[in-house]
Amino acid sequence: MCGMPQPPVRSTPTPPARPDASMSLLTNVMDHSLDDGYAEAAARKKAAGDGGLPKTLRAKLGLAAGLVLAALVVTVGAAQARVAAPVMAKEREELIDRIDRETGAADKLEESVDKLRDDVSARQREALKTTGDSDQAELVGVLSGAVEVHGPGVKLVVNDAKEAATGGDGDPRGTSGFSDTGRVRDRDMQRVVNGLWESGAEAISINGQRLTALSAIRAAGDAILVDNKPLVPPYTVLAVGDGERLSTRFQDSADGLYLHALQENFGIRTSISAQDDLRLPAAPSVTVRTAQPNTEKSEKGTS
Structure with missing residues (x-):
């Protein structure tokens, strides 16, 4: 008996091979350009960023805190200077008054010294005039500069x-x-x-x-x-x-x-x-000096 004809067996077609099958390493590099470790680190950073404040907001808060601190320092310094200003002004006035008093005292002392110097010079000139006879005194006064x-x-x-x-x-x-x-x-x-x-x-x-x-x-x-x-x-x-x-x-x-x-x-x-x-003119200041003969030399000379 003739059996029923069997249907032909159809085989599954084999997919055509990729043209870049021989370049699997290069293909992997192109498909995964970011290293896995870097990708994981970026993911963790992104997750942490999502849970905190934005960077711009944190920067603004830090700047605001710095400005507040600077304003506080300036305010405290100005307050201290304001408090110390009257004290410094008073000390300055006292120092100026002291300088003026000492300057006046020095001027008075200088005037007194000038008067005493003039008096001493006058007495010295008078002493030169009255020493010995008049002719000799006049000659001494001229030679010493005590008189005009x-x-x-x-x-x-x-x-x-x-x-x-x-x-x-x-x-x-x-x-x-x-x-x-x-x-x-x-x-x-x-x-x-x-x-x-x-x-x-x-x-x-x-x-x-x-x-x-x-x-x-x-x-x-x-x-x-x-x-x-x-x-x-x-x-x-x-x-x-x-x-x-x-x-x-x-x-x-x-x-x-x-x-x-x-x-x-x-x-x-x-x-x-x-x-x-x-x-x-006469000399402004004349120093009067006296000399005594050396008796020892005189005795030696006569002996």
């Missing part, structure tokens, strides 16, 4: 060179204090005064400042001091004595030739002239 003098003499004017401001290099006078060779120095004035004394001057003054046997001519910076009082050029030297003879002897002396060399080599300006009548 007038008479014939010499007027010598010494001034800096016209180009003194520009100066020069290498000073043959061996100065370390003046870079300008056209400036009159204290050493120059010392030689001028000593030369006048040696030439026969009986009394000398520089710019109205009377010189004595104890006077000092020094320098302080660029200024020349006579008995600690600064002088400014031109330096006018008045010397009482025999005018014509004093002028001639000084110009022929070593100090006069030195002054002439300064004029020729450094441009220092000088002029000298004999005068019929000069008036020199």
